[in-house]
Structures are given as structure tokens and as C-alpha cells.
Amino acid sequence: MQSLSAMFGPVQQAYLLEARQMQALSFAVHIPLVCFGIAFPAMVLRAEWLWMRTGDEIYRLLAMRWTKVMVALFACGVVTGTILSFEMGLLWPGFMGTFGAVFGLGFALEGFSFFVEAIFIGIYVYGWNRMAARAHFVSGIPIVVAGLTGSLFVLSVNSWMNDPRGFAVRNGRITDVEPFSALFRNGHLGYEIVHMYLAGFIVTGFLVAAAYAVGRLRGRWGRYERIALTIPLTVAALAAPVQVLVGDWAAREVAKTQPTKLAALEGVAHTQRGAPLHLLGWYRDGEVKAGIPVPKGLSLLAFHDPDAEVQGLDGVPAADRPPVNVVRIAFQLMVSIGTFLAVLSIWYLFARTRRKRVPSGHWFYRLLVLAGPASVLALISGWVTTEVGRQPWVVYQVMRTTEAVTAAQGIPVGYATLAAFYACLIGAVAWILRRLARAPMATVAEPEHALGDS
Amino acid sequence: MLGLHLYELPLFFALQGVALYAILAGADFGAGIWQLLAGRGERAKRIRDHAHHSMAPVWEANHVWLIFVLVIVWTGYPIAFASMASTLAVALTAAGIGIVLRGVAYALRSASAGAAEVRAIDTLTAAGSVIAPFALAGAAGAIASQRVPVGNAAGDLWSSWLNPTSIMAGVLALLSSAYLAAVYLAADARREGDDEMAAIFRVRALVAGSVAGAAAIAGAVVVRSDARWIFDRLVEPPALLSVALSLLAGAATLVLVYRRRLDAARISAAIAVAAVVGGWALAQNPVLLPGLTVRQAAAPDNVLALLVVVILLGGLILFPSLGLLFRLVLRGSFSAQPRAERPAPPASSTGGVASTLTATRLAGACFAIGAALLLLGDSAWPRAAGVAALGAFIVLGLSALAGEDSRE
Ligand code: HDD
Ligand code: HEM
Ligand code: HEM
Numbered sequence: 126m127q128s129l130s131a132m133f134g135p136v137q138q139a140y141l142l143e144a145r146q147m148q149a150l151s152f153a154v155h156i157p158l159v160c161f162g163i164a165f166p167a168m169v170l171r172a173e174w175l176w177m178r179t180g181d182e183i184y185r186l187l188a189m190r191w192t193k194v195m196v197a198l199f200a201c202g203v204v205t206g207t208i209l210s211f212e213m214g215l216l217w218p219g220f221m222g223t224f225g226a227v228f229g230l231g232f233a234l235e236g237f238s239f240f241v242e243a244i245f246i247g248i249y250v251y252g253w254n255r256m257a258a259r260a261h262f263v264s265g266i267p268i269v270v271a272g273l274t275g276s277l278f279v280l281s282v283n284s285w286m287n288d289p290r291g292f293a294v295r296n297g298r299i300t301d302v303e304p305f306s307a308l309f310r311n312g313h314l315g316y317e318i319v320h321m322y323l324a325g326f327i328v329t330g331f332l333v334a335a336a337y338a339v340g341r342l343r344g345r346w347g348r349y350e351r352i353a354l355t356i357p358l359t360v361a362a363l364a365a366p367v368q369v370l371v372g373d374w375a376a377r378e379v380a381k382t383q384p385t386k387l388a389a390l391e392g393v394a395h396t397q398r399g400a401p402l403h404l405l406g407w408y409r410d411g412e413v414k415a416g417i418p419v420p421k422g423l424s425l426l427a428f429h430d431p432d433a434e435v436q437g438l439d440g441v442p443a444a445d446r447p448p449v450n451v452v453r454i455a456f457q458l459m460v461s462i463g464t465f466l467a468v469l470s471i472w473y474l475f476a477r478t479r480r481k482r483v484p485s486g487h488w489f490y491r492l493l494v495l496a497g498p499a500s501v502l503a504l505i506s507g508w509v510t511t512e513v514g515r516q517p518w519v520v521y522q523v524m525r526t527t528e529a530v531t532a533a534q535g536i537p538v539g540y541a542t543l544a545a546f547y548a549c550l551i552g553a554v555a556w557i558l559r560r561l562a563r564a565p566m567a568t569v570a571e572p573e574h575a576l577g578d579s
Numbered sequence: 580m581l582g583l584h585l586y587e588l589p590l591f592f593a594l595q596g597v598a599l600y601a602i603l604a605g606a607d608f609g610a611g612i613w614q615l616l617a618g619r620g621e622r623a624k625r626i627r628d629h630a631h632h633s634m635a636p637v638w639e640a641n642h643v644w645l646i647f648v649l650v651i652v653w654t655g656y657p658i659a660f661a662s663m664a665s666t667l668a669v670a671l672t673a674a675g676i677g678i679v680l681r682g683v684a685y686a687l688r689s690a691s692a693g694a695a696e697v698r699a700i701d702t703l704t705a706a707g708s709v710i711a712p713f714a715l716a717g718a719a720g721a722i723a724s725q726r727v728p729v730g731n732a733a734g735d736l737w738s739s740w741l742n743p744t745s746i747m748a749g750v751l752a753l754l755s756s757a758y759l760a761a762v763y764l765a766a767d768a769r770r771e772g773d774d775e776m777a778a779i780f781r782v783r784a785l786v787a788g789s790v791a792g793a794a795a796i797a798g799a800v801v802v803r804s805d806a807r808w809i810f811d812r813l814v815e816p817p818a819l820l821s822v823a824l825s826l827l828a829g830a831a832t833l834v835l836v837y838r839r840r841l842d843a844a845r846i847s848a849a850i851a852v853a854a855v856v857g858g859w860a861l862a863q864n865p866v867l868l869p870g871l872t873v874r875q876a877a878a879p880d881n882v883l884a885l886l887v888v889v890i891l892l893g894g895l896i897l898f899p900s901l902g903l904l905f906r907l908v909l910r911g912s913f914s915a916q917p918r919a920e921r922p923a924p925p926a927s928s929t930g931g932v933a934s935t936l937t938a939t940r941l942a943g944a945c946f947a948i949g950a951a952l953l954l955l956g957d958s959a960w961p962r963a964a965g966v967a968a969l970g971a972f973i974v975l976g977l978s979a980l981a982g983e984d985s986r987e
Contacts, residue, residue, distance in 0.1 A: 171977075175981075203682055207682075213653070213664075215671055229655070229657065230889060233886060304881075315959070363972065474980075531668065553687055557687060
């Protein structure tokens, strides 16, 4: 079958860029939604658990109202994920046809996680008031576990694309395929899953807390709101400082396995020892303009050694370099937002542990309102760093995106259609959330009404 | 297993996924079609509500079958998957849009209030429910009529799935989905003691079933002239047996519905749909795409073996979970039956001051240890230990801060 794999060689595709943007757009819509799939069930369960512990109906009311939000966002996560699965084949048949056997298993495992997640979401949601309290709580646990395993398996694929192994290339054919070592023994999976899982809690936590912070600034601040703010904020605030440490791990791993990506992150044109770090600025003509240099900073951060050699972009031919500014700006955005979130978190944790109360100043809540959208921006920037930094490779140093892309015509039409649909989807999500937030609060004595008749 | 070769096994499972998707998601789409045809007014609203409530708990799980099929095909038969997905790009985009409409409408309905809003949203559901099955069945028709050549978008983006066979397959999919849904909705209504809905959907099932049967016969003529190769293989054994089974089961369903044996009809309707998928598979075997047999398309043996193991192990988790969900839905334990009220435990304060203080200190220590390990460690074990310590920091932090602070 020699000829068969040859049918998926490089193709003429005038719209490769559009195809890549289409992929990126779909991810940018899917990934914030799945943060809620990862973290929100745990928060709902925490509220339910507090209800079971204390018998205080206010927790039950909260859990029920949040359940409605969880279901709506989960449905949107499901459909955007389905689109992504289609797109893998629609846009990148060369990639799927050549490497499907190597990484496909990761998606097969993920598929079962999705089954478990979808099934138990069904049970949990429709089981409110229809199951014994303890059984109902327990039925929520598989959702949390499946959120973790689902992310793990899908990230195994992405980490393999960035650090490919577990196969050999002979005469242009893929042989000696070892799916397990490809997916689970690569150097990137470890930090990707930890970093992404934490990101799920950070994004969900800060977004939900931001919603109640807006309320507080407008004077809606009773016991219910305070509880609804502290549950997500506490988790996010504990996760955010940890995220900085994991980010350092990520950067050091990238320095080791993807030196060109690191060079793009920092705008390092030439290979050098004791490389400086630049804050802000932009990259042009081989240097970072208008940035604030930190001497030896990069060598120190990336290798924990001030005199370590850092490979520059000139280490590879120009055709093998990613677009520096996109990657660099995205990276700087993520790191600055990450630092901001960590500082805000420490403020909150300090107030909670030392003063035994939530912070009281307006400024804290104003910053918290900002932290919600900022965390989403950090999430997307992180992915842009990873994925655009990998360019021009789809499988790092093995397959180029030009070899992966579809030969089909009409990508711009598909792109425009999809973009329009996503715009509607985002509008729909906004509408749903507003509606659910404004739904009249059932009295604490009768939380059943909180669930409506869905 | 069942006399199948290793290279056929994943496909065998994928086809079961196709059949289950056609049945379960088919019923879901069919429910959307009935919402579309419900008309206006109070009775129409009750029809649409019944269709919604009946499908709501299960629709997500039903749709995962499609993902299941996709991932098996792209892992086990990558070349075939890449060829199909690239040539059928337009069909799959259309199907994707249909599925998005279905999902978003579901999410919207959970937040909607007024009758007008709900009607508008149900129209979205209905649009998705028509587009998705039509496009997916059209794609199946493209494969069956040998219009998907091997290669990167080697076939025609439009005529591959908008041709007589595909259109016929699309129409049949819509009709059989409507038929399935009507049978299921009638049975659900009966269970819930809603005689009005049971009667309404019983009549709809009888009509849709008769129309679907007639369309199937007309469809045979279409396929015969458009795709002779697959037609000839469908009307000879072994595929013929499966086709015959489908016709029999379809007719039996009509009789059962007529005699109000709705639960039995549920099963025979499912068999009718599954047998179509089976017949198609038997007719195509061993050809997957023109010039490409199942064996040629298959991934290396070790990958196939792993895939089969994953599917079987996954099945061990999946089927009991699905069983639980469907049992709860079908047995009506989900229908408003008051939950045994729990005695509220005495409001316990979440830990004393002392234990909170200990937890805070412990959390701090874990953070310091974890940070050191992660920053200084450069190999797997110190990092794993660091992640564990940081995890402990988060858990301890949560327990230290579990108490509600009553002060502002
Ligand atoms: C809320 C989100 C968030 C926050 C606050 C941070 N990150 Fe991040 N980062 C991500 C969310 C993210 C992510 C989930 O989007 C990525 C993409 C791929 C991955 O594994 O995680 C990522 C990737 C990523 C990468 C690229 C890894 C690769 O290319 O494979 C590096 C080097 C960092 N991060 C470093 C950091 C540092 C030093 C941070 C703090 C100061 C930081 N991140 C905060
Ligand atoms: C960083 C990457 C990703 C993460 C962390 C992630 C995580 C998740 C999670 C947690 C869900 C559950 C649904 C929800 O919570 O809304 C989900 C849904 C889904 N995702 Fe992703 N995903 C990622 C990327 C992808 C990719 C690359 C694909 C496909 C190629 C994909 C396909 C899907 C599908 C099909 C669903 C729907 C599952 C269902 O029907 O229940 N995802 N994803
Ligand atoms: C497991 C998860 C993921 C998988 C398997 C995956 C896979 C891919 C593939 C196949 C491409 C196209 C080829 C290429 O341009 O290199 C791509 C591109 C891209 N992906 Fe991912 N991806 C994943 C997660 C994400 C996430 C969560 C984002 C978030 C926004 C993202 C952002 C992008 C971007 C921005 C591109 C375009 C890169 C460019 O054109 O320069 N990816 N990804």
C-alpha cells in the first residue's frame, strides 16, 4: 500500500492560513466552555456537600441554581467539541491519515470519558429531588473524575504533537507504532495536564466569582451572594499561585525540547550564553524593541543557570520559525495575567486566614471583576503560545501543516459559516447566563423551584 | 471473536456505534421533527414539551455515539477516515451545524420562560434535527455508492453526498427517525400515564411507519439505477437476510403499535434500524472505499489490538452507566416522585479554630515543599512529588477555608 500514503503528501491549499485560523477559532470557543466542564461540577458538589453537612438550605439552593448553569454550558461544550472532532478530519486529513494510528487511541480513551461525563450529568441533573440525597451526591463524582480523565487523554494527543515519539519513519511510511509510549511517555504531558487542569479551576473560579463581584459592586450582597462568591474564589485563589510554579516547569521543558519555540517566546534572534529576558516591547529585525531588559534573566529562568546557552531563532532555517510576535505577545500576556491573578489570590487568602473575612474594599472587587475575563485571556494566550509556537509543524519536526491540510476547496466559506455560528453561540451563552442569573430567587424554604421544570 | 479478523474488529464495534447512534440519536432528532410538525396552540405546546422532556436526560449520552464512531475509525482506519472526512467536508459541516443547533437549543430551553420564546427555540431544535440526520445519512449514502475515493479530498465536495442515493438515504433517515421517535414518545407517554400524548404519538407512529415503508421501497428503485454495485450486493445473501429482517421488524412494529404494545414496539423499531446498518455493512464487506479493503485500510496490528482492548474495557464502564441512566429514565424513578426527605443534621461548625489553624499551617508547609520540589527538580519523581504536595496544599487550603465567615 505504498501508493496510499503517498496520496496524502503536500497539497496545494491556498487557504492554509484560514484553515489554521478556523481550527484556532474552534478551540478558542471550546476551551473556555470545557473549563466549566472540568471545574464547575466540583464546585456544585462542594455546595451540595456543604448542604449535606450543615442541613442549611441556602447551600442546596446554590447548588441547584448552579446546576442549571452547568447543564447549559455543558451542552455548548459538547457541541463545540463535536465540531472539533469533525474538523480534525475536515481540515487536517493528511495529519489524520498519516498519524491517526499513533495518537487515535488517546481520543478513543477520551471518548469513554465523555460517555461517563454525559451519562452522569444526565443522572445528576434529573436526579435532583428524585434520588436520595447521598446517592445524588455520589452520582456527581464520576462527572468530576471524567473531566480530569477527558482532559488527560486529549492532552496526551497535544503533548505528543509537541514532543512526538512512539513511531519511526521508514521510506516516508510510519512504522513501529507504539501508541502508549507516544501518548503517555512524552515530556510534555505532565505539565500540560497539570497546567490545564489548574487553568480549568482558575478560569471557572474567577469567572463565577467575577459575576458575584459585579453584583456586590451594585449592592447585591447578602449571605447567599457571599457564599456563592467564596466557593469558586477560594479554589481559584489556591490554584493561581500554584499555576505560576507549573508555568515555570512548562517553560523549562519547552527550553529543553523545543528550543525554537522558546526563542520565539522571548524574541531571541541569535544563539547566546547568559541570554537576557525582555519585558514588553515587540520583536523586529532580530531584536526586541522598546522592551525592558533583565540581564541573564532568560538563561536563569529557562535553565536555572545565569550563563546557560539559549538557542536563538537562527538555530533553524527561516522557513522553520514560528511567527515571533504572535507567540511572544501571547506568552507575555499569559505570564502577566498569571502574576496578577496570583497576587490577587494571595491578597484574598491573606484576608481569609489572617483577618478571617473576605476582603472588604471596593478595589478588591473591581480587580476581581477584571480577573474573570483576564483568566480566559490567559487561557487562550497560553494555547496560542503552545500551538502557534509549534509552527510550521503540526507534528513537531516531523510533519508540516502544509502536509496536513485538506486539498478541498472552499475553506473560506466554511470558515465564514462557522464564525457566524460561533458568534450566535456566544450570544446564546450570554443570553442564557443573564437569564439564569436573573431568574427569581426561590425562597430558601422551597429550593425546588430553583430547578424549574427542565 | 465471532470469526472476525483483528483488522475487522474495530469496524465491527464502530458499526454497532453507528446502529446505536441511528437508533438513539435518531429518536432524538425524530422528536425534533415532531416539534416542527406540532403546529400552534395549546395542544402543540404540550406535544413539544413532551418531546423535549422525554429526550432531555439522555440526548447528550446519545450523541456521544457519534464521537465513538469517529474516534474508532480514525484510529483503526486512518486512511479511510482521512479520505471520507476530506471529501465529505460539506456534508459533515452541515451535520455539525445541525448538531450545534440541537445542543444550543437544548441549553437555551433551560433558561427560557415565555411560550413564544420556547416556540422559537423549538424551531431551532427542529432545524438541527432535520439538517443533521439528512447530512449524515447523505454521507453514508456517498460511501455506499462508492463516491468517496481514497485520497485527500479526491471526491467531489457536493455531488458526493447530493446524489440520488444520498438524498434517498437522507429522506429515509428523516422518516425512520420520525417513526422511531413517535414510537418512543408514545411509549414514554404511556408510562407516565399521559393518555393524550400516547394516543397522539401512536397515530403519528402509524403514519410515519407506513410512509417510511413506502419510501424504502421507492428508495430501492432509486439505488438500483444510481448505485448498481451496492444494490446488487444488498439483494443477495448475506446482506439480503439483514434487509429482510429490517422490513419484517418495521412491519412488526406497525402491528405492535396498532395493538398498543408500545414497549415491544420500541424494541422491534430499534431492530429495524440496526438491521439496515447491518445489511449495508454486509453488502460492502470487504470493500471500505473504492480500491481500498478493510484490511488495507487497517492500522498496524498492535494498534488494533490496543484499540479493541480499550473498547472492551471502556464498555465495562459504559454499559453499566448507560444502564443506570436508562433504567432511571424508563422506570420513571426520575419522574417526580418525592425524594425521601433527609433529616437535617445538626448544624455542625466546620472544625474548631484550632484545627483550622493547623490546616492553614500544614497547607503553607505543603506549598513550600511543593514549590521547592517543582522549581529545583528536573526529573519525573521530584516533580510528581512536587505536584502531589501542591495538590495537598489546595486540598488543605480548601478545608481550612471551608467555614463560612459571617463577618463582612
Ligand atoms: C488560566 C490560565 C493560565 C495562567 C494563569 C498561566 N497559564 Fe501558562 N498556559 C495555559 C494557561 C495559563 C494554557 C492552559 O493555556 C497552556 C497551553 C498549553 C498548556 O499546557 O497550558 C499554557 C501554556 C504555557 C506554556 C507553553 C507550554 C508549551 O508550549 O507546551 C508556558 C511556557 C507557560 N504556560 C508558562 C506560564 C507561566 C510562567 C505562567 C505564570 C506566570 C502561566 N503560564 C500562567
Ligand atoms: C485542551 C484541550 C481540550 C480539553 C481540556 C478538552 C476537554 C473537554 C471536556 C472536559 C469536555 C466535556 C464537555 C464539557 O465540559 O463541556 C469536552 C467535550 C468535548 N471535546 Fe474537548 N477538550 C479539548 C480539546 C478537544 C479536541 C482537540 C477535541 C477533538 C478533536 C475535542 C472534542 C470534544 C468532544 C467531541 C466533546 C463532546 C463530548 C460529549 O459529547 O460529551 N476536545 N472536552
Ligand atoms: C488536545 C488538544 C489539541 C489538539 C489535538 C490540537 C491540534 C491542533 C491541530 C491539528 C492544529 C492544526 C495544525 C497546525 O496549525 O499546527 C492546531 C492548530 C492550532 N491550535 Fe491546537 N490543538 C489542541 C488544543 C488547542 C487549544 C486548546 C487551543 C486554544 C485556543 C489551540 C489553539 C490552536 C491554534 C491557535 C492553532 C493555529 C496555529 C497557527 O495557525 O499558527 N489548540 N491544533
